[in-house]
Amino acid sequence: MRTELDYRNLEAEQVKTAKVKTLTVQDLAQAWLLDGVARKDGNAELQRRFNKDLLPALGKTAVSSVSEHDVRALIRAVINRGAHRQAISFFADLTQMFGWARKRQPWRALLIEGDPTELVDISPLIPADYEAERSRILSPAELLELHNRFQQMTADYDALPAGQKYDGIRPLKKETQLALWISLGTLCRIGELLQAEWKNVDLDRQTWFLPSENVKGTRGKKQDHHVFLSPFALHFFQELKTLTGHSQWCFPNKQDDGHVDVKVVSKQVGDRQARFKNRKALSRRRHDDTLVLADGQNGDWTPHDLRRTGATMMQALGVSLDVIDRCQNHVLAGSRVRRHYLHHDYAEEKKNAWNLLGDRLSAVLSSNYEHTPNESMLSFPVYAAPETRAPS
Numbered sequence: 001m002r003t004e005l006d007y008r009n010l011e012a013e014q015v016k017t018a019k020v021k022t023l024t025v026q027d028l029a030q031a032w033l034l035d036g037v038a039r040k041d042g043n044a045e046l047q048r049r050f051n052k053d054l055l056p057a058l059g060k061t062a063v064s065s066v067s068e069h070d071v072r073a074l075i076r077a078v079i080n081r082g083a084h085r086q087a088i089s090f091f092a093d094l095t096q097m098f099g100w101a102r103k104r105q106p107w108r109a110l111l112i113e114g115d116p117t118e119l120v121d122i123s124p125l126i127p128a129d130y131e132a133e134r135s136r137i138l139s140p141a142e143l144l145e146l147h148n149r150f151q152q153m154t155a156d157y158d159a160l161p162a163g164q165k166y167d168g169i170r171p172l173k174k175e176t177q178l179a180l181w182i183s184l185g186t187l188c189r190i191g192e193l194l195q196a197e198w199k200n201v202d203l204d205r206q207t208w209f210l211p212s213e214n215v216k217g218t219r220g221k222k223q224d225h226h227v228f229l230s231p232f233a234l235h236f237f238q239e240l241k242t243l244t245g246h247s248q249w250c251f252p253n254k255q256d257d258g259h260v261d262v263k264v265v266s267k268q269v270g271d272r273q274a275r276f277k278n279r280k281a282l283s284r285r286r287h288d289d290t291l292v293l294a295d296g297q298n299g300d301w302t303p304h305d306l307r308r309t310g311a312t313m314m315q316a317l318g319v320s321l322d323v324i325d326r327c328q329n330h331v332l333a334g335s336r337v338r339r340h341y342l343h344h345d346y347a348e349e350k351k352n353a354w355n356l357l358g359d360r361l362s363a364v365l366s367s368n369y370e371h372t373p374n375e376s377m378l379s380f381p382v383y384a385a386p387e388t389r390a391p392s
Contacts, residue, residue: 071120276296
């Protein structure tokens with residue numbers, strides 16, 4: 001026979017079960033962000049993405065009620081605004097979150113019907129002409145066009161009377177221009193560059209050190225990176241020094257208490273290729289086509305495409321693939337025995353590769369280089385570098 005205590009315990013258990021059943025997607029998201037995931041930015045990007053795309057649609061929905069159809073609707077909403085890459089990443093986040101919940105109480109009890117993300121294949125949702133892995137490289141003619149566009153826009157804006165500058169087309173910020181050329185000349189990721197500190201840049205020795213904490217990992221692994229600055233890259237670092245040398249940061253934020261947002265350059269470049277963006281003009285953001293190259297025939301371009309462009313140019317110049325990988329700071333696969341015994345750092349080979357790339361870029365951006373229509377990276381003849389390597 002049950003005692004009064006038994007009934008009280010039973011009642012408490014029933015209340016607890018009832019509360020668990022009412023747990024929502026917002027509750028799950030908060031729990032996962034707190035205990036289930038720890039990304040480099042403190043989960044700031046995840047929180048932003050959930051606030052934008054997950055919580056308004058499903059935040060108040062009980063976890064036990066979420067279906068595969070709900071997940072598809074979330075992904076379609078992101079795809080419909082043209083953000084295909086974000087949709088793929090968003091789905092990966094949802095899959096990770098529900099996979100975490102499936103293994104833990106009280107969430108596991110709410111997913112007795114299964115993980116809704118397991119029933120979703122997003123490949124049919126993504127347009128057939130979308131390439132998840134970009135392969136865009138800029139041709140020599142496009143690089144020269146970009147160089148000339150920067151100079152012309154700056155000259156046109158400077159020539160405007162003071163009273164007309166507000167209505168004129170302001171050129172891309174000078175620091176952003178320099179960041180793009182440095183990224184091209186060093187093969188670095190733009191986000192890694194924007195976190196750089198002047199203490200790690202030695203202009204006299206022509207070196208730049210990237211600590212592992214600022215480096216994007218490959219297969220979960222990170223490593224320090226030492227870059228030799230060719231005269232081409234050094235030229236732009238020196239120009240940057242005159243603009244931000246007073247700061248700890250090569251690219252300080254407005255408050256000078258840290259570096260700029262690592263996505264700011266990509267946003268600025270994207271805002272000036274509006275024809276490729278399926279979105280309305282955003283307030284306080286550019287919305288024009290001033291950085292569309294080759295009249296848009298080759299599609300849009302991103303700062304990361306410059307990294308791929310530089311690597312492709314190295315390849316065309318005869319640099320071996322393993323040296324290119326090291327210039328890009330890829331974590332190379334290999335047996336433990338090989339990594340244990342072979343410690344050559346390829347410093348001289350990398351230095352030569354960066355110099356070859358810098359010489360070619362100096363030539364491409366100079367008025368002495370003749371560009372042919374539809375010139376391909378892989379059709380370059382080997383170019384004898386001029387005495388003065390840095391572009392005018």
